[in-house]
Amino acid sequence: MPDPSNAALTVAVTGASGALGQALLRRWHRRGARLIALCHGCAPLELAGPDGQPIPLRQVQWQVGQEAALESLLEEVDVLVINHGINVHGDAGAAATGRSLEVNALSAWRLLELFAVVAARRGETRLDGGRRPEVWVNTSEAEIQPALSPLYEISKRLLGQLLSLRAPELAQALRLRRLVLGPFRSALNPIGVMGADWVAGQILRQADWDWGLIIVTPNPLTYVLMPLATLTRWAYYGLLRRP
Numbered sequence: 720m721p722d723p724s725n726a727a728l729t730v731a732v733t734g735a736s737g738a739l740g741q742a743l744l745r746r747w748h749r750r751g752a753r754l755i756a757l758c759h760g761c762a763p764l765e766l767a768g769p770d771g772q773p774i775p776l777r778q779v780q781w782q783v784g785q786e787a788a789l790e791s792l793l794e795e796v797d798v799l800v801i802n803h804g805i806n807v808h809g810d811a812g813a814a815a816t817g818r819s820l821e822v823n824a825l826s827a828w829r830l831l832e833l834f835a836v837v838a839a840r841r842g843e844t845r846l847d848g849g850r851r852p853e854v855w856v857n858t859s860e861a862e863i864q865p866a867l868s869p870l871y872e873i874s875k876r877l878l879g880q881l882l883s884l885r886a887p888e889l890a891q892a893l894r895l896r897r898l899v900l901g902p903f904r905s906a907l908n909p910i911g912v913m914g915a916d917w918v919a920g921q922i923l924r925q926a927d928w929d930w931g932l933i934i935v936t937p938n939p940l941t942y943v944l945m946p947l948a949t950l951t952r953w954a955y956y957g958l959l960r961r962p
């Protein structure tokens with residue numbers, strides 16, 4: 720049964736054809752949301768629900784570096800899940816460095832800023848004072864833990880820190896949720912211990928509790944270190960930020 724509170728929502732997910740992207744789309748479908756799958760590839764994305772019926776979704780192609788082209792689409796989005804990512808593992812060459820920073824950190828940051836501008840504009844014209852659009856940023860446990868992949872860690876840490884730095888301003892227009900996930904099985908991490916569908920279920924459950932910091936991992940240290948890291952950044956950036 721679709722959850723009536725989510726029935727009217729339009730949800731867009733980047734990295735939609737990946738393991739977590741598909742799992743999140745399926746979960747949102749069960750809640751009755753309208754789905755937009757943002758894919759960088761052109762292969763058609765076909766998802767089936769538990770009854771085997773195809774899940775209706777709108778697939779939109781986008782490219783890192785061309786985030787601005789999504790501006791008009793974002794006008795209709797209520798929840799944007801920034802979920803795309805790559806892992807170049809041990810490759811530390813110049814090309815891998817550029818790609819990791821662009822895909823994992825900078826494109827996500829540009830989408831975030833663009834969505835905040837769009838949301839602020841919508842807020843000015845919103846008469847009902849209704850809910851702010853939401854953005855969910857999938858930074859990963861690699862924000863604070865080793866991931867055995869230097870460029871993955873560096874790029875995810877950069878994204879996490881940019882999110883912390885920009886949060887006070889962005890939060891005026893957007894409800895921000897940070898997804899800090901431990902290892903789950905996917906093309907990016909074939910030996911992850913959790914299943915993407917289970918992780919997606921936990922993410923939605925914590926979002927239902929209205930948590931801004933959503934942590935899903937078997938590693939107990941992350942539940943201690945991640946809140947501490949966000950609190951420390953909030954205090955440090957807060958001290959240095961000019962009014």
Ligand SMILES: NC(=O)c1ccc[n+]([C@@H]2O[C@H](COP(=O)([O-])OP(=O)(O)OC[C@H]3O[C@@H](n4cnc5c(N)ncnc54)[C@H](OP(=O)(O)O)[C@@H]3O)[C@@H](O)[C@H]2O)c1
Pocket residue numbers: 733734735736737738739740757758759760782783802803804805822857858859860861899900901902903904905906907908911915
């Ligand atoms: N698996 C883990 O253990 C783990 C743990 C913590 C966090 N995460 C994070 O969770 C997110 C989803 O990862 P996943 O594990 O589901 O991996 P995945 O199955 O490999 O999905 C990642 C998706 O990102 C998109 N992508 C890849 N290269 C891209 C590029 N150059 N430009 C734009 N999009 C690109 C692709 O989707 P499209 O073709 O649809 O664009 C790809 O399917 C990532 O941000 C990852 O860092 C994963």
